[in-house]
Amino acid sequence: MSTSPHRYFIINKPYNMVSQFISSHDVRLLGDLNFDFPEGTHAIGRLDNHSEGLLLLTTNKKVTRLLFDPKKKHERSYLIMVKNIVTPELLEQLRKGVSIPVTTGEDYIAVPTSIEIVENVKDYYLHMDDVRQQYPHTWMLMTLTEGKFHQVRKMCLAIHRRCLRLIRVSIGNLKLGDLEPGAVKEMNEQEFFELIGIEYAA
Known part of the structure; x- marks a missing residue:
């Protein structure tokens, strides 16, 4: 005890x-x-x-x-619902890193540890009743070891996809x-x- x-x-x-x-x-x-x-x-x-x-x-x-x-990186994973379809080309942009604005006024290249399209969302999160799912959308699972201000939402906007829902599903x-x-x-x-x-x- x-x-x-x-x-x-x-x-x-x-x-x-x-x-x-x-x-x-x-x-x-x-x-x-x-x-x-x-x-x-x-x-x-x-x-x-x-x-x-x-x-x-x-x-x-x-x-x-x-x-x-900062000496030790801790992974955080997010389930993200964005408006419209994310094509393989857009996913590759995210995977390689996209430029986002940060509070210092400079641009920052944000690179996820991993990112993938999610087909069966309930494998990761059970509470999925969302009326917006009847419209064109994409679910992604993104893992980061950094946390700039509104980073996930800004990364989605960098590929012209608005984040509709953002759910942190794990830390480490x-x-x-x-x-x-x-x-x-x-x-x-x-x-x-x-x-x-x-x-x-x-």
């Missing part, structure tokens, strides 16, 4: 919810989830308001620094699985660290 004073959670962040507990804006917050989080819980990294999927929460302030250590070997939108799962410390691929430092 772990004697750690810290606690660790994963959630399936729903659409239209921010990745924080406090905001000066009238938005849905993590505290609106049906779960009694302990004092000091915070999100590790963020998913923007319109993005969904795997979000890590903890009371351990050191985890963010460990997970975002920690997968979202069948967790329903808005659901919370508490994890054992050792398993949490092993799956996301970081070494614990007390």
Whole structure:
């Protein structure tokens, strides 16, 4: 039995919810989830308001620094629904890297670790009732080891395809699985660290 004073959670962040507990804006917050989080819980990294999927929460302030250590790359995979068809040529553009604007005002060449077209979306995510799927669209699975501001959406726009839905399905070997939108799962410390691929430092 772990004697750690810290606690660790994963959630399936729903659409239209921010990745924080406090905001000066009238938005849905993590505290609106049906779960009694302990004092000091915070999100590790963020998913923007319109993005969904795997979000890590903890009371351990050191985890963010460990997970975002530039010396060690951690893979994050996203299931992406874009408007219209992505041809093999466009997919190859993404695979080789596309130029996107970043906050410094310069262009940045964004190269995914891997990217592929997904035929059977429910192999990766079960909660797929989306009326927009009746119109021409493409689902892709993209893996990155970097996280520039709105990078996935900007990469899609670089090939003239608008991102309609963005779902993070894994961080390292920690997968979202069948967790329903808005659901919370508490994890054992050792398993949490092993799956996301970081070494614990007390």
